[in-house]
Amino acid sequence: MRHVAALAGVGVKTVSRVINGEPNVSAATIARVTQAARTLDYQPDLHAGNLRRADGRTRTLGLLVGSVDNPFSGTVHRAVEDAAREHGVAVFASSLDDDRDREQEAVSAFLRRRVDGLILTTVSESQDYLAPELRRGTPVVFVDREPAGITSDSVVSDNADGAALATGHLLKHGHRRVAFLGDREAIQTARERRRGFLEELGRAGVATRDVPMVEGLHDEESARAATIALLDSPAPPTAIFSSQNLVTIGTIRALRELGRHRDIALVSFDDVPLADLLEPGLTVVAQDPQQIGRLAAERVFARLDGDRSPAARTIVPTRLIERGSGEIRPRQEG
Known part of the structure; x- marks a missing residue:
């Protein structure tokens, strides 16, 4: 200097x-x-400067997302970075990969770097390990999944409502045997989407005890194999609700391998790249990850600026986008 x-x-x-x-x-x-x-x-030297700075800040945020190669997480990441840039703040980012050990390792790494705030997607049963940090006044905002064991701000999609929207759409087009392809049950969003699916079937008077349900899926290959097995079963579904975007990609691959993409209806929770270019186009319940990331960042900066209001749960609505796959009617009624 x-x-x-x-x-x-x-x-x-x-x-x-x-x-x-x-x-x-x-x-x-x-x-x-x-x-x-x-x-x-x-x-x-930002760390040395921080020791002398009156507000004690490092002008950094820690961001933990599901996986940077997932389009949803990537969009959240970009939205947080864009908002942080306006404040002259850098973002440290890490992927969770739904690994509980990785979650706490990443959060510890952020805190060792004395980040000013945290924006987190988590998978642990409880986030009470963050209680001391909250007492110290560090802003912590949870995205995609709500915290357990502590009270803190969160910004999430309306998962149950979105799943019900998808299910109701398939029912409206004449389907009564709708299969559910779900993520790991330990994940909060997976449980909420399953709940919305089953509740909508119940409201329509469809018996849920014999509904084809495959859970614990988390990648393209497992979803592909599950879809092939479902369609090869004695009572195959006429429609599929895929509750996660990577699972949806595996489902699409299976339907095309079997030549069934024009007669098995499909609605995905969350959009996938190039979904509108498929034939038929993919009908989705779309989340708004850009809005989720932006609102989470705004909440962190509001806390840093002195907002001491009670922790808030912000719900970002989903919307149905009809492109063709969800509008296919069952063959027997075609």
Whole structure:
């Protein structure tokens, strides 16, 4: 910093004020200091600066998402980064992969770096290990899944309602034997989507005890195999509700391998890339991960700015997008 100050012809305190974005520094001085820093390839030590900064902040957030290769998680990630950038804040991100050990390891790594706030997707039965951090005043916002064991802000989709919307759509098109392909039961969103599915069948007077249900699916291959087995069973379904986007991709592969994509109806919870380009196009109950990420980031920054209101659960609605696959009627009524 002394070298930058000497090259710019200003004092070290002035360089510090420019680096930390403090007010009442002329544009000409900012330009000289910035140019000198570039010339010397100077990068400020953010952790050292944090020790002297009045608010004690590191201008960083920790973000834990399901998996960065999942389109839903990727969109949440991007929305958080866009919001953080407006505040001059960097984002450290990690993937959960629905691994409880990985969850706590990632959160511990964020906290060791003294992040100012956390935005988390979690899978552990309880997040009470974060209670000390909440008492210290660290903002923690949960996305996609709500916390257990503690009270904290959350931003989630209306999973049960979205599943009911998908199920009702298939029932409206004449289906009574609708199969459910679900994620792992330990995951909160999977349980909520199953609940919405079964409740909608019950409201329509469809007996649920014999409904074809395959759960514990979490990737394309397991979903593909499950779909093939269902359609090869003595009483195959006429329609499928796939409750997770990666499961949906495996289901699509199976239907196409079997040549059944034009006679088995399919509705997916969550969209998948290029879904509108398939033939028929994929009917989905779409979440809004961009809105979820944006609202979560806004909540963190509101807390950092002094918002002490009670923890809030924000529900982001889903919407049905009809593209063709969910509008296929059962053969016997075709």
